Amino acid sequence: MRIELIKGDITEQWVDAVVNAANTTLLGGGGVDGAIHRKGGRRILEECQAIRAKQGGCKVGEAVITTAGKLPAKFVIHTVGPRWNDGKSNEANLLKNCYINSLDLAVENNVDTIAFTNISTGIYRFPKNAAAEIAIDSVVNFPDKDKINLLQFVCFDEENYRIYSDKLKDLNS
Numbered sequence: 001m002r003i004e005l006i007k008g009d010i011t012e013q014w015v016d017a018v019v020n021a022a023n024t025t026l027l028g029g030g031g032v033d034g035a036i037h038r039k040g041g042r043r044i045l046e047e048c049q050a051i052r053a054k055q056g057g058c059k060v061g062e063a064v065i066t067t068a069g070k071l072p073a074k075f076v077i078h079t080v081g082p083r084w085n086d087g088k089s090n091e092a093n094l095l096k097n098c099y100i101n102s103l104d105l106a107v108e109n110n111v112d113t114i115a116f117t118n119i120s121t122g123i124y125r126f127p128k129n130a131a132a133e134i135a136i137d138s139v140v141n142f143p144d145k146d147k148i149n150l151l152q153f154v155c156f157d158e159e160n161y162r163i164y165s166d167k168l169k170d171l172n173s
């Protein structure tokens, strides 16, 4: 698996699957979730509603998959990151589960190329440095990583981009 760092907007990535930082309702929200639903159109919301009807939304740390509607990607993997509380509420494990469960779902759906947003580091206020550490560690140690060709970390804000640049440089040196 090749790991790539991108500074930009995840809704513009030409990959098989983009990973959304959703919330437990799956009905859309602010931040990247809002951007994905706005640009991807109503088919994404319809599939989210169908999942809700079947299993009642998505729990923190878990992931579900839908069409990507009008986005260049084929699928959206919606995962629900933990809201940062005090760091002692299992946030780190839950964030790790987001990455692993999203990657498992990607492999099950024969996804070859995948883009991740920086889950939980916006409205949910997970400290960015710790979140990047968890994201990279989860991906690098993912048991089935050979089944995915390309993984992009798409950083929207400058701070995350800088943090990931430093950590990925360490990884490659």
Ligand code: ADP
Residues within 6 Å of the ligand: 008, 009, 010, 011, 021, 022, 030, 031, 032, 033, 035, 081, 117, 118, 119, 120, 121, 122, 123, 124, 125, 126, 154, 155, 156, 157, 160
């Ligand atoms: P959460 O509630 O999980 O914190 P947010 O959407 O508020 O989710 O933020 C998660 C991350 O997504 C933040 O780092 C934010 O900068 C980033 N982000 C916001 N919009 C986009 C976008 N269009 N593409 C990629 N990342 C985005």
